[in-house]
Amino acid sequence: MAPRRGLFITLEGGEGVGKSTQQGLLLKRLRQEGIKALGSREPGSTPLGVELRAVLMDLGGEVPCQEAELLLYLADRAQHVRQVLLPALETGAVMVCDRFADSSEVYQGRVRGLGWRRVRDLNHWVCGGLWPDLTLVLDLDPDLGLRRVHQRQGDLGLAPDRLESEGLAFHQAVRQGFLEQAAAEPGRVKVVPAARPPERVAQDIWALVEPLVAAWREGRG
Numbered sequence: 005m006a007p008r009r010g011l012f013i014t015l016e017g018g019e020g021v022g023k024s025t026q027q028g029l030l031l032k033r034l035r036q037e038g039i040k041a042l043g044s045r046e047p048g049s050t051p052l053g054v055e056l057r058a059v060l061m062d063l064g065g066e067v068p069c070q071e072a073e074l075l076l077y078l079a080d081r082a083q084h085v086r087q088v089l090l091p092a093l094e095t096g097a098v099m100v101c102d103r104f105a106d107s108s109e110v111y112q113g114r115v116r117g118l119g120w121r122r123v124r125d126l127n128h129w130v131c132g133g134l135w136p137d138l139t140l141v142l143d144l145d146p147d148l149g150l151r152r153v154h155q156r157q158g159d160l161g162l163a164p165d166r167l168e169s170e171g172l173a174f175h176q177a178v179r180q181g182f183l184e185q186a187a188a189e190p191g192r193v194k195v196v197p198a199a200r201p202p203e204r205v206a207q208d209i210w211a212l213v214e215p216l217v218a219a220w221r222e223g224r225g
């Protein structure tokens with residue numbers, strides 16, 4: 005893999021936990037520090053990814069087999085890493101990504117049952133050696149998260165997408181899956197309680213990001 009000078013932070017969690025709000029607040033905070041900070045998301049941060057996202061989110065009632073679903077997310081990631089993330093990191097930017105490899109390990113690996121270790125192996129191949137420096141799991145009771153999603157979709161006049169429409173048990177398993185990811189890799193994956201006002205959650209996130217940014221800046225001289 006080409007040398008990279010930037011920092012790579014990912015935001016993870018179930019539906020309606022506030023990832024995109026926190027991504028916006030973190031990018032703003034980093035930019036206030038004079039840091040070049042950029043955001044992206046999965047799926048859907050490249051032209052190919054936009055097409056894949058549309059397919060994944062609405063299959064017109066067709067249920068994909070688990071393997072096909074996983075491979076579509078991985079195709080999106082392979083393109084995202086090479087077209088967006090690595091080039092940006094090579095310029096020395098801090099990338100803040102809304103979902104990444106942990107989402108596949110939780111949704112497809114742990115919840116759909118393909119096995120997170122198998123998905124981890126595929127992730128390593130797909131990511132070409134790129135791995136997050138820090139992963140923030142926003143943790144929220146799925147009952148609350150889904151209510152937020154349905155409210156937001158209703159306000160926009162949209163129906164919930166394929167995954168948002170899964171039952172509560174699915175979303176409880178997703179929450180549990182992310183907590184297990186954090187327990188398995190406590191150095192990289194940090195859990196942030198998300199059932200509080202966004203500014204409070206953002207403070208907790210900054211307390212985790214600030215030391216990493218400080219060490220990174222020091223390392224760059």
Ligand code: TMP
Nearest residue numbers: 046047077103104107108111112167168
């Ligand atoms: P979101 O970006 O709006 O949260 O929606 C993306 C959906 O796709 C969400 O339900 C989680 C799901 N997903 C996976 O199942 N596996 C993955 O690898 C990724 C990136 C997302």
